[in-house]
Amino acid sequence: MVISVSNLRKNYQVYQKQPGVLGSVRSFISRKYSEVHAVEDISFDIDEGELVGFIGPNGAGKTTTLKCLSGLLYPSSGTVTVLGFTPFERKDVFLKQISLVMGQKNQLWWDIPASETFLLNKEIYEISDEQYKKNLSILVDLLDIGKLLHVAVRKLSLGERMKMELVAALLHSPKVLFLDEPTIGLDVVMQKHVRDFIKEYNQKQNATVLLTSHYIEDVRRLAKRVIVIDHGKLLFDGNFESLVKKFSPYKIISVILDAKVEKKKLQEFGEVVVDDYPKAVIRIKRTDVKSAAAALLHESFVADVNIEEPAVEDIIREVFHGVKA
């Protein structure tokens, strides 16, 4: 077991200011604090080489969990071990084997080329000359950034900086990689590049990767296993198929109509989600899909029928809104 989390909790004291000038005066004299439970009693284990997606809405506790796992935050209670170490002790031998990449912030030095930061990381992580050259060459080729190495970081685009960030984070070949929104703000082409790169790194290095992303597509394409949290609580831990089955007992039937038909008629088959002639979309219970599709095909007004799984985004949205039909 590379990562083991048991009953992890992280609470913050948050100052509650009442609105307006009077509120400011009151809070100047006496302040009220409330306790925010950012992470509540979360437990999970991750094996070596696993690539796990960590999904949750804003404020769900994803980043807080990653910060606890990487040693940035001290847990309020519970135990966390990563590679057999207690992260918060931040032992050098532990830090040399992990990396945390946060999409919106970077470790690169703003005023100098990224290659200088790489050289600094070489010294900090005590990477041998041979290993450094080899790793840098692989990473530069994979991310196609050879021409950008000697350009001041402040002059790079967001996507280029993100690539450099990944290189800086991976030069020491971490065994455990925490990725917090690595594709945030990137265009679709760059998102795909980064996704492909993460997958390749995971497979080639047999590295354990824990990835959070607002883009469900990132997680769906990369991770077989997903952990879903909301309001600090673990809602689901398993593979994508199980997630779909558990939280969406419906399938979607897209119908192409030959002739316009009353919505009432379509409602006989299931819940009509879209009614926009010549297209209609009907949500039907998984158990009824076969019979409903057959019945639809027998109707004279139906030209074509297509059975689909609901979009993962929709399922996740339903999970977070508690619509677990």
Add this chain to the structure above:
Amino acid sequence: MRHWKIFILNFERVLEYRGTIFVWFLISLFHPLLYLLFWVQVLPNIPSVGVFSIQTYYLLFIIAGGFLFIHVESDSNEDIRQGGLSAFLLKPLSYFWFKFYSELPWRLIQGFFGVISIVSLVQFFGVSLALHFNFTSITIALCTWILGYFLMFYFKMFILLSALWFTDTGGLKQLTEVIVLILCGFIVPISFFPQWLKTVALFSPFPYMIYFPVLFLMQGHEMTEWIKVLIFQLGWLCIFIGLYGYMWKKGIRTYTALGQ
């Protein structure tokens, strides 16, 4: 080797903004010159100055201001309030030494500018300095400068780390700046202080950061005075090291890594 690399990279970064470093130096230059101008005007009315040369004192403060006036505390907003500390905590690297070697190029360059200014004043404007140089005095002065640097650095790191509890340390920075300026003998040389304030100042760590390092370049001092100052410097340094370790251990548990 890693510290050398940090030092070199920061050196490169400092040199990237030529205008900025020069403007900062002007502050180190004008401040002592203004005080010098003031004291030269009022000095004839102060009978107890003795061999103390106010001119040498304030001109040496140009170098001392550049080299010893550390400003690492100004990173508190970026490092702690905005969460920049996270990048350091995730690396097998000491935050203290990273800051130390990041600040050192600034101080060396500013101090070097100070030396050039003094040499120019002596060479081209015929300004005279009452310096006391022999091997022993230079060695001891060097020790007091190095220890003074460490004392000032630790003190400024305390202010930086206080952001872990207070978040906004702007007011604290200003307050401590005033205290440092007074008790380091920058505004008024400590030998001019009333006795009670002099006693308070000499038991505080501040004169050992700048005042004595400057003074030891100026006059002939008794060996006992040197030893006394070195003992005070080392004593305060031990206290500061212990206090820093305590603050770091306690403070880092309160760190929320917000903004990251």
